[in-house]
Amino acid sequence: MASSSQEPRRDDVPDERADSNSQESAVDAWSSTAIHQPTHQPLHHAVGFWHPRMRKVRAHVIVLWLRTVLILTVFILSILSLYWAVLYRVEENLRALTVQVVDFDGLVEPYTGGSPMIGPQVVQLTEQMLSMSGPSLGYQTVLASQFGYDPLKVRASVYEWD
Structure with missing residues (x-):
């Protein structure tokens, strides 16, 4: 029971809501300093890309740009040249x-x-398409007797590349 007598009772704890005068004065003090008197200063100043303090950033950006240009150049010269070679004299x-x-x-x-x-x-x-001078596929007319008049033998020769 000794422990219960040492605990503060609810009535003994000060209530912050009871003291409305202190709250109003704190709000007035805060609003007057926060609105009318700024308490912070700007942390940085804007500088241009060529400013001496931007040397490391500028070097990093230039390296990234050169790497991107190199990747694009290698891609264009290797992959797209194969594509263009396929289309040559089609x-x-x-x-x-x-x-x-x-x-x-x-x-x-x-x-x-x-x-x-x-x-x-x-x-x-x-x-007629073969006799024309323009571009056309190389058509060959084959007699059905070469395949024994069997359409399935024609299909088999296509799959076997005969």
Whole structure:
């Protein structure tokens, strides 16, 4: 019980809200100094990029800029030169890319009943494209008899690069 007698009672603790005069005077003192009298000074002054005190910052910025320019230059000369080399003389090299045209129109069951229409026109169109002087693919007309009149053998020759 001795410990309970040593603890301050709630009535003995001073209440800050009870003393309104001291709070008002503290607010008045704070507002008069904070608003009317600034208590801090500016910590830095703005200087230009070429100012002598900016030497280290300037050197760092220049090194970063030179590194960026070097990376871009290496990229342009290595990667983009490969891209430009691929596009060099594309139109002259198109005829080296061969496309075989095989006409099965009217030659394979169950399509032997009518007269062929589309197949002969496609073959004629590819021959016209080859005879033109402009750039075109290297079309080759192949007879269906070379594949035994079997469309699956044509597909197999495409996959096997025959």
